[in-house]
Amino acid sequence: MRVAFTLNGKPVEAKVEPRTLLATLLREGFGLTGTHVGCDTGQCGACTVHLDGRAVKSCLVLAAQADGRSVLTIEGVADGEVLHPLQAAFRDRHALQCGFCTPGMVMSGLDLVARLDSPDEAAIRHGLDGNLCRCTGYRPIVEAIAHCIREKG
Amino acid sequence: MFPFDYLRPQSAAEAVAAHDGGERRYLAGGQSLLAALKLRLAQPSALIDVARLPELTGTRVEDGRLVVGAAVPHAGMAALPHIPALALLSGSIGDLQVRNMGTLGGALANADPASDHAAGVLGLGAEIRTDRRTIAADDFFLGMFETALEPGELIVAVGYPLPRRAGYAKVRNPASGYPVAGVFVAETDSGIRVAVTGAAACPFRLTEFEMALEGDFSPAALEGLGVPPDALNRDLHASAEYRAALIPVLARRALGLGGGS
Ligand SMILES: Cc1cc2nc3c(=O)[nH]c(=O)nc-3n(C[C@H](O)[C@H](O)[C@H](O)COP(=O)(O)OP(=O)(O)OC[C@H]3O[C@@H](n4cnc5c(N)ncnc54)[C@H](O)[C@@H]3O)c2cc1C
Numbered sequence: 001m002r003v004a005f006t007l008n009g010k011p012v013e014a015k016v017e018p019r020t021l022l023a024t025l026l027r028e029g030f031g032l033t034g035t036h037v038g039c040d041t042g043q044c045g046a047c048t049v050h051l052d053g054r055a056v057k058s059c060l061v062l063a064a065q066a067d068g069r070s071v072l073t074i075e076g077v078a079d080g081e082v083l084h085p086l087q088a089a090f091r092d093r094h095a096l097q098c099g100f101c102t103p104g105m106v107m108s109g110l111d112l113v114a115r116l117d118s119p120d121e122a123a124i125r126h127g128l129d130g131n132l133c134r135c136t137g138y139r140p141i142v143e144a145i146a147h148c149i150r151e152k153g
Numbered sequence: 154m155f156p157f158d159y160l161r162p163q164s165a166a167e168a169v170a171a172h173d174g175g176e177r178r179y180l181a182g183g184q185s186l187l188a189a190l191k192l193r194l195a196q197p198s199a200l201i202d203v204a205r206l207p208e209l210t211g212t213r214v215e216d217g218r219l220v221v222g223a224a225v226p227h228a229g230m231a232a233l234p235h236i237p238a239l240a241l242l243s244g245s246i247g248d249l250q251v252r253n254m255g256t257l258g259g260a261l262a263n264a265d266p267a268s269d270h271a272a273g274v275l276g277l278g279a280e281i282r283t284d285r286r287t288i289a290a291d292d293f294f295l296g297m298f299e300t301a302l303e304p305g306e307l308i309v310a311v312g313y314p315l316p317r318r319a320g321y322a323k324v325r326n327p328a329s330g331y332p333v334a335g336v337f338v339a340e341t342d343s344g345i346r347v348a349v350t351g352a353a354a355c356p357f358r359l360t361e362f363e364m365a366l367e368g369d370f371s372p373a374a375l376e377g378l379g380v381p382p383d384a385l386n387r388d389l390h391a392s393a394e395y396r397a398a399l400i401p402v403l404a405r406r407a408l409g410l411g412g413g414s
C-alpha cells in the first residue's frame with residue numbers, strides 16, 4: 001500500500017506493507033536513523049517521534065496510521081546547524097552520556113514543554129515515565145526540560 | 154507480525170460493514186493490539202482503522218452525561234474538566250506516549266484485568282454505546298479480556314453520568330504502570346458506587362462498601378470492612394492477600410476524592 005504524510009515539514013510518499021511499523025519506515029525507508037529502536041515492545045521510548053504534534057512510540061504505530069498526518073523526528077528539530085533550545089539545554093546540562101535514549105527524550109521533552117505551564121519536577125518526571133535512560137540518572141534531563149518550560153513563559 | 158490488510162473506512166457504518174465478524178479486527182490506538190500482534194498472539198486477516206471516524210471522536214455534555222467518543226485518546230480525557238476523578242484516572246494511564254495514542258474504546262474492548270478505564274466506567278455506572286445498542290457498565294465486563302461485545306460490534310461512545318463527587322486511587326506497578334489494584338468511588342444521582350480494577354479477572358463492585366457509604370460518605374464509614382482474598386488475582390506482582398489488604402486502603406484514599414496514586 002502507499003502512504004503519504006508530512007515528514008519534518010516536507011511531503012513524502014512511500015510504498016509499505018500494512019504491517020510496516022512507522023519506526024521501520026523512518027529508519028529503513030527514509031534513512032532517518034536518529035529514531036532509535038531499543039526494546040521494540042513499547043517500553044523504552046527510544047523510538048519516540050511526534051504524530052500531529054504529540055509524542056508517540058513509533059515501534060507501536062503502523063506506518064499506515066501516519067498516512068495523511070504529520071510526523072516530526074529528531075532530525076527535524078534543529079534549525080539547520082542551530083540546535084533547538086531544548087537540544088542546547090540537553091548539551092549544556094550533560095543530559096546525555098551514551099546518547100541512545102536522547103532522541104526519544106528530546107521528542108517527549110518537546111511535548112512536555114508545549115504541554116506544561118510550570119516547570120514542576122513531579123509533572124516532568126511523570127511525563128518521562130515512558131522514556132528509559134541507563135546513563136544519566138534523569139536529573140539533568142528533567143532540569144533541561146524545566147529550563148525550557150521556564151524560558152517559554 | 155503476520156501479514157494483514159489495512160482498511161480505513163470513512164464512517165462508522167462503513168467500518169461495521171467492513172468487519173466480517175471473524176478474522177478482521179478494529180484498530181484504534183494500537184497500543185494493546187500491535188503489541189499482541191508482535192507476539193503473534195493474534196492473526197487478523199485485516200485491521201480496520203477506526204481512530205479517525207468522525208462518530209468516534211469528540212466529547213459533549215448531553216442530558217446530565219459526559220459523552221466521550223470511543224476514539225478519544227487518554228490524553229484528551231485527561232484534559233476534560235467535567236469529572237476531575239476521570240481526568241486524573243486518564244492522566245495516570247501508562248505513559249505520555251501511550252496516553253497520546255491509546256483510546257477509551259480500545260481500552261474497554263481490550264478489557265485488560267488491570268485496565269484503569271474499566272474502574273471509571275464501572276464506578277460511574279456509565280453506558281457503552283455501540284453501533285447497535287447501549288450496554289450498561291454492569292453488563293459489559295464478563296471476564297479476563299472478555300466483554301459483552303458481539304463479533305464486529307463497534308464501540309462508538311461512552312456516556313458517563315455526571316457524579317456529585319468521585320475519586321480514584323490506585324497502586325501502580327512501577328515497571329508496567331498498570332494498577333496492581335485501583336478503586337473508583339462515586340456518588341451519583343442514582344446512588345453510591347465502588348468499583349475495583351486490577352484485582353480480579355475483571356472489574357467488580359463492592360456492594361458492602363457501597364451500602365456502608367450510603368449514610369456517611371467518608372473514610373470512617375468503611376471501618377472494619379474488608380475483601381476476602383479467595384477470588385482475587387495472585388501473580389508475580391502481588392499476592393491475593395496483598396491485593397485484599399490494598400482495596401480498603403485505596404477505597405479510603407479515593408474517598409479523599411483526589412487521584413492518589
Ligand atoms: C507501555 C504501555 C503501558 C500501558 N499502561 C496502561 C495502564 O497503566 N493502564 C491501562 O489501563 N492501560 C495501559 N496500557 C494500555 C493502553 O491503555 C491501551 O491504549 C488500551 O488498552 C488500548 O487502547 P487502543 O486504543 O490502543 O486500542 P487497540 O490496541 O487499537 O485495540 C485494542 C482492542 O480493542 C479493539 N477495539 C479498538 N477500538 C474499538 C472500538 N471502538 N470498538 C470495538 N473494539 C475496539 C481492537 O480490535 C482490539 O481488540 C498500556 C499500554 C502500553 C503499551
Ligand code: FES
Binds near residue numbers: 038041042045058059
Ligand atoms: S523501541 Fe519503541 S518503546 Fe522501545
Ligand code: FES
Binds near residue numbers: 096097102133135
Ligand atoms: S544517555 Fe545513555 S541511555 Fe540515556
